[in-house]
Amino acid sequence: MRWLAQLRMLMEMLFRRGTARERLDEELRFHIERQIAENVAAGMDAEEARYAALRAFGNPGVLRDEARATWSWNWLESFWNDLRYALRGFRRTPLFTVVAVLSLAFGIGANAAIFSLLDQVLLKFLPVKHPEQLVLVAMRGQQYGGSWGADHISYPIYQAFRDHNQVFSGMFCRYPLAVTMVNGSHTERVDAELVSGTYFPVLGVGAALGRTLTPDDDRVPGGHPVVMLTIRVEV
Amino acid sequence: MGKPSDLVQGTLDLLIMKTISLGPRHGWAIARRIQQVSAEVLQVQQGSLYPALHRLEQQGWIKARWAESETGRQAKFYSLTAAGRRQLEAETVNWKRLSGAINVIVSET
Numbered sequence: 001m002r003w004l005a006q007l008r009m010l011m012e013m014l015f016r017r018g019t020a021r022e023r024l025d026e027e028l029r030f031h032i033e034r035q036i037a038e039n040v041a042a043g044m045d046a047e048e049a050r051y052a053a054l055r056a057f058g059n060p061g062v063l064r065d066e067a068r069a070t071w072s073w074n075w076l077e078s079f080w081n082d083l084r085y086a087l088r089g090f091r092r093t094p095l096f097t098v099v100a101v102l103s104l105a106f107g108i109g110a111n112a113a114i115f116s117l118l119d120q121v122l123l124k125f126l127p128v129k130h131p132e133q134l135v136l137v138a139m140r141g142q143q144y145g146g147s148w149g150a151d152h153i154s155y156p157i158y159q160a161f162r163d164h165n166q167v168f169s170g171m172f173c174r175y176p177l178a179v180t181m182v183n184g185s186h187t188e189r190v191d192a193e194l195v196s197g198t199y200f201p202v203l204g205v206g207a208a209l210g211r212t213l214t215p216d217d218d219r220v221p222g223g224h225p226v227v228m229l230t231i232r233v234e235v
Numbered sequence: 236m237g238k239p240s241d242l243v244q245g246t247l248d249l250l251i252m253k254t255i256s257l258g259p260r261h262g263w264a265i266a267r268r269i270q271q272v273s274a275e276v277l278q279v280q281q282g283s284l285y286p287a288l289h290r291l292e293q294q295g296w297i298k299a300r301w302a303e304s305e306t307g308r309q310a311k312f313y314s315l316t317a318a319g320r321r322q323l324e325a326e327t328v329n330w331k332r333l334s335g336a337i338n339v340i341v342s343e344t
Binding site (some may be wrong): 001002003004005006009013023024026027028030031034035037056057058059060063064066067068069070071072 | 318
């Protein structure tokens with residue numbers, strides 16, 4: 001099972017690399033010293049023996065690097081060394097480092113802020129069930145629209161969509177307008193929406209008090225009018 | 236003695252694996268043995284054994300153990316793995332075929 005041996009080497013070269021380096025040096029030292037000992041035993045004097053041993057061996061530094069080059073994770077060690085070198089460089093030129101970091105911080109920070117604002121406003125702000133599943137159906141063209149506005153769809157068309165659609169789990173329509181609200185002697189102009197009865201069920205929004213509009217309320221046109229009020233909480 | 240022969244890298248692997256197939260050895264002993272057995276014909280630059288040994292170990296053909304050597308100092312002993320043994324056989328067959336073919340061509344008169 002060669003892969004097991006290879007796996008073992010991978011782990012060893014990752015976690016015990018320092019030990020491996022020391023051991024390689026020890027290995028090469030052992031070899032050279034054995035050769036010197038043999039040369040001495042063959043009659044050379046100490047210095048001659050050493051030169052002869054090194055000549056027979058080759059360049060220890062180069063060979064050590066060649067041996068290390070066969071280890072795995074070289075790219076990682078190389079990357080790590082480059083990183084440490086870069087960090088040392090940063091410490092030597094603090095002003096440059098500060099300017100670079102601030103520029104990056106401003107750039108990244110500005111982008112992040114804009115994105116999270118948009119994220120909140122466009123994607124998360126709608127306090128309904130599954131806002132990501134909401135789709136706006138619009139009709140474009142010169143035949144659509146009417147006296148109420150260029151991009152408005154008529155109620156019969158909406159009904160046709162609602163009754164024959166095979167795509168959406170529910171449909172509703174809405175029309176914004178301003179109304180006058182009278183509270184005792186106090187009159188106020190407020191923003192309101194005309195909505196279909198399916199508005200609240202499809203959005204999954206319930207009433208805090210009383211009931212919401214239901215599809216039932218749609219049956220009789222101009223039947224008993226129902227109003228829902230929103231409580232806006234100011235923080 | 237003639238000029239030492241250059242060895243192709245693949246054949247160095249073969250020599251190393253064959254040497255340690257007879258028993259675990261450390262790097263110096265492998266170098267000495269190759270020199271002795273080849274009657275000093277093969278003068279390998281001794282140090283070039285080590286990149287080869289380390290490469291073979293990384294590839295899983297040989298494994299190593301640190302143990303006390305004959306001089307009392309600690310040394311790294313290499314031995315063949317099971318997969319290495321099979322690889323040695325395959326490489327030996329290959330080598331015999333290759334050198335046989337070269338022999339035939341070279342012996343042609």
